[in-house]
Amino acid sequence: MSSLLKTIGLATLLAASALAPALADPVKVGIAAEPYPPFASPDASGKWAGWEVDLAMAVCAEAKLECVITPVAWDGIIPALTSSKIDVIAASMSITAERSKTIDFSDKYYNTPTAVAVAKDSTITPTPEGLAGKIIGVQVSTIHEVYVHKHFKDAAEVKVYQTQDEANQDLVAGRIDATQADSATLDAFVTSADGKACCKIAGNVEPDLEVLGPGVGFGLRKDETELKGKLNAAIKAVRASGKYDEISKPYFSYDIYGG
Numbered sequence: 001m002s003s004l005l006k007t008i009g010l011a012t013l014l015a016a017s018a019l020a021p022a023l024a025d026p027v028k029v030g031i032a033a034e035p036y037p038p039f040a041s042p043d044a045s046g047k048w049a050g051w052e053v054d055l056a057m058a059v060c061a062e063a064k065l066e067c068v069i070t071p072v073a074w075d076g077i078i079p080a081l082t083s084s085k086i087d088v089i090a091a092s093m094s095i096t097a098e099r100s101k102t103i104d105f106s107d108k109y110y111n112t113p114t115a116v117a118v119a120k121d122s123t124i125t126p127t128p129e130g131l132a133g134k135i136i137g138v139q140v141s142t143i144h145e146v147y148v149h150k151h152f153k154d155a156a157e158v159k160v161y162q163t164q165d166e167a168n169q170d171l172v173a174g175r176i177d178a179t180q181a182d183s184a185t186l187d188a189f190v191t192s193a194d195g196k197a198c199c200k201i202a203g204n205v206e207p208d209l210e211v212l213g214p215g216v217g218f219g220l221r222k223d224e225t226e227l228k229g230k231l232n233a234a235i236k237a238v239r240a241s242g243k244y245d246e247i248s249k250p251y252f253s254y255d256i257y258g259g
Contacts, residue, residue, distance in 0.1 A: 026066040027227070029056050030086030030219075033071035034163040038188045038251045039092050042071075051251040055109060056090040056218075058243055062234035075141045075162070078103060081219055087227070089219030092182060094143045096213040104222045106231040108215030111258030113204040114144065115183035117171060117190055120198055124178055126205045131156040134177035137167035144180045147211045172198050180205065184256060215258060 031048060035041040039052035048069050060067035067088075072080045077093075080086045081103060095105045116126035116136070124130050132155040138144040140160050148158050159176055161167040167179040168189050179186070183204060189195040220228050238244045239257070248256055 026068045027060065027088060028070040028086040029060070029067045029088045029090050030070050030072045030077055030080055031056075032074040032077060032091040034074055035165055036092060036185060037192075039185065051247065051256075052090055052092060054247045055238070055244070056088075058238050058247060059109075059218075059231060059234040062237050062243075063230040065230065074139070078219070081221060084221075087221075087224075088231070091219075092185075092216050093219050094213035095215060095217045096143060097210065098146075099219075104220045104224065104228060105217035106220065106228055107235055108217050108258075109235050110256045111215030112256055113183045113207075114147065114180065114212055115186050115204050116178050116180045116202045117168075117186045117195075117199050118178045118202045119171070119174070120200050122177065122200075122202065124202050126178075126180070126203045128152055128155040130202075131178060135159055135175075137161055137170055137176040137179040139164045139167060139181065142181075143212050144182075147205065147208060148180055150211060151205070151208070168195065168199075178202065184252065 031040045031053065036050075038050055040048055040050040042048050048071065053069060056069070057067060070086050072086060074091065077086075077089055077091055078099070081089055089103075093099070093105075095108060099105075116124070118124045124134060128151060131152050135157045136148055136152060137159045138148050138161070140162055145158075145160060148156070152158065156178075159167075159170070161170070164179075164181050164185060167176065167181075170176045171179050172194055183201070186201055190199050190201055218231050220231075244257070
């Protein structure tokens with residue numbers, strides 16, 4: 001009997017040891033592999049930094065989660081989540097009804113308007129009438145692509161890019177007349193070395209809650225209720241402690257959380 005108990009005990013210990021690494025695996029926080037300043041960009045050494053990276057790591061720390069930043073191509077980031085290649089999306093992904101058919105979201109952690117950037121001498125306005133006969137560029141698989149096809153496609157030619165940076169560069173080069181994106185990232189572009197000499201923000205588009213959503217949240221698999229609860233509590237705590245404002249101050253002169 002003693003020998004049998006020892007054997008069972010050893011088997012239990014080995015099983016627990018085998019499970020330990022899986023339980024200790026870090027949470028893979030997926031960001032878009034394409035630079036998206038000021039939210040996420042790689043430095044010269046390849047390390048990713050930016051407001052969203054800083055916030056994600058602060059939320060992880062508050063939730064007592066070990067997290068690792070994991071770049072994934074933007075147009076494959078939802079499949080990467082659902083196939084468990086990553087565990088969380090932290091890539092300025094707006095909470096929309098369409099996306100919520102496939103994935104779940106945390107509470108929002110920021111909400112900024114959607115804007116249109118144009119050449120400095122342009123008289124374009126962010127309306128169907130203002131864009132009539134023009135070419136507007138948007139990033140693929142974004143709410144902005146959905147929005148321009150819904151609101152502007154009958155007036156303007158829509159050109160789709162793999163990255164927002166490519167759209168910005170075509171605006172600089174005069175190959176398109178306008179580009180639509182989040183106002184925070186367009187503000188970063190028009191104040192950058194490339195953007196400030198040539199471009200300006202023409203204004204914000206008309207709201208469309210169905211397309212643009214109520215804000216940006218962390219993307220999660222639908223069965224991750226425990227992780228969702230931890231992230232929601234951590235977002236609330238980071239805001240309440242003042243850490244959210246501390247992180248935001250170097251990047252923004254306004255309240256990015258929104259209403």
